Amino acid sequence: MKRIKNTLSQKWPEYLLEILVITIGILGAFALNNWNESRKEEIKTQKLTEFLYEELKEAERFAELNLNMNQEHIEFYRQLLDNWNRLTYDSAEAYKKNNFVSLSIYMFTYSQFFDLKDDIYRSMINEGSLGLIKNKKLLVNLSRIYNYFPPRIDQIIEQEYDLSHEINRHISYQYQAVFLDNPVDSTDWSVAMYQDFFELAQKDGALKYKIQERQRLAVTRDYLMGLAIRNIKESLEILEKRN
Template identity: 25%
Template sequence: MISFFRKIRQKLLQEGLPAGQAGKVINYLKYATGEIFLVVVGILIALSINNWNETRKDQIAEGEFLEGIKNDLTEDRIYIEYILNRIEPKIEAYNQLNKDLPLDYIIDKIEIDSLLGVYIFVGQRTFYPISGSFQSAVAGNEINTYKNKELIRSIIKFYNSTYSRLIENGQILDERWDRLSQIYSHQRRLGHFDQLNDTKFSLILDDIHFHFVQLQGYQTSLISSIEEIDRIINNIEY
């Protein structure tokens, strides 16, 4: 642009314009060049401000997303702890029924009935996560614009992998619990077992074992999920 005006100036001088007129043209060209320079600088400043505003908006959006994830995971952690507290008595009851006590229902009827009640009469809870913040960011494709790539990858992996497996394991556990509840619906309705002999007691343990194996694995998955939740929350706070 500057070289263009320089050529015009040189051409005007070569055409032999009067000194006064040539001076006016030169002054005009200087003025025009200055105006163009100011316009260009103004545009660059405007673009810089716009980019700064967009970056700031992205940072705010990312901060709100991470805060939402933190709140959701905190609530999830509380509920997982609640479920674990309900699982633990069942685990202990089965272990006592299967290992610690002699398989003699007649001798240990009161204690065995109590432990069977803990396992079969007490309801079951499984976990489903709060995923509003995550799903919203994924649906709007905003999650791909966030800058903290390592943290975002860990969050995506957690929801898409860890939580997905946990939900699937919970569904299997629910199916086995439904089966167990149906088998012993009469006892659950009455709130106690009829007189059992050792053979029937052993069959009950077999039915419980099918559920217990899945319950034990589910417990392990819940504990692992809490550990991952703690790591993600710590990284967000950091």
């Protein structure tokens, strides 16, 4: 025991140095491992955000295309309703030349769903890697873009689709005489057919109301798509600043 005490009293600086070296080595190994893990996480986050950015750019293009198409529909309904009591063959031809409607003005069906591509976003959720995104504003925007807006916009589109068929059924039933008296061999309507149709339509309050409701749905969809596009643009700006 006395020998051990003597040894310790003589070599304690050496033993302390060895302990320090070992401790520093262990702590260094932990630090290096943590650095490696952080580096891997940073690289993974960078790749995921790059993929997410491209997915959002595609969503932006798709949403803006749908918005523009819908605004053409809204403009057509506006002109149609504003000129309801003054509809003529010439006005119908003007609509046709401006690409607002097909040759048959009663075809209002629109069934393009707001189907955003969301493979990257969904895979991040499934893999649990969405937590790598620390920006709360971006997370909220992504949830709105992929979870909130599409089902609500699609619900309106379904209502538009159903109402379009209701309008078509109404016209097919109420305006049989027009089609029977003015048979056509193509999709083009004759001047007489337009005149007969408009003469009846101007007195048809039910048809006008259905078209007004169709316009209201299109305006509501326009508003929601505008909000979705704003959220997409905000998210792209956040990702651009990060990079």
